[in-house]
Amino acid sequence: MTTEEFYKDLSYVNASRENRLKNAKLVLRDMSLFPKLLDILFMVDDKVSCKAAWVFEFVCSEYIYAIVPHLDQFTINLKKIHLDSAVRPVAKVCELIAKEYDSKLPNPLKKTLTSVHKERIIEACFDWMISGQKVAPKAYSMETLFLFGKDSNWIHQELVLILEQDFQKESAGFKARAKRTLQKIKKSKKQA
Structure with a gap:
């Protein structure tokens, strides 16, 4: 999945725990998405960065070593x-x-x-x-x-x-x- 494709997926994330967890599990299953998640997180003036942050928190709560x-x-x-x-x-x-x-x-x-x-x-x-x-x-x-x-x-x-x-x-x-x-x-x- 490209960063652009992942960005599009993240744009549909909502604040529900279930939705954030579903996207976090996607990243946990495919850790090649983690750097893309960070890239989107640091698009700091874009509202999708907030959605990336929600998923980022869930990923790190589940597996903090992803950040290492x-x-x-x-x-x-x-x-x-x-x-x-x-x-x-x-x-x-x-x-x-x-x-x-x-x-x-x-x-x-x-x-x-x-x-x-x-x-x-x-x-x-x-x-x-x-x-x-x-x-x-x-x-x-x-x-x-x-x-x-x-x-x-x-x-x-x-x-x-x-x-x-x-x-x-x-x-x-x-x-x-x-x-x-x-x-x-x-x-x-x-x-x-």
Whole structure:
């Protein structure tokens, strides 16, 4: 399937879980579609990029290692994502990457994720935290920054500042997630 053909298929994707899952399974069965999915995802001013992002999230939720050979492309282009419907699933994938990287078990992401990749993800997450994003991308970003901050104290320090500064003006969902993240940071400092 060409990128153009795949683009056309993705243009019919709707927000239903069943529809997104069907398209994710198509990619999981034929991983040659994964780079095409990324190419469409990074057509950031095109509404179909949001649909690609939905499918991308489902693929990575099912098989996070699909991203491993594409970490350069993914992390370089992260900061370009700006449409709300694309930011949320991409932020979720960043969280999935951080969780896998934080895993106690050896895995392909631990071997492949470089400090440059992490820096790009961290930068994107901080941008989502301080911009006018909705709660979900901010929640995923909080978790990503918490996990990557275990190795870099400055990340936790910056995250605490942002959470405390934004706490009063944010929604109840944000406040609940922020409170939990602040508690986890405090607990991790005690253990260190």
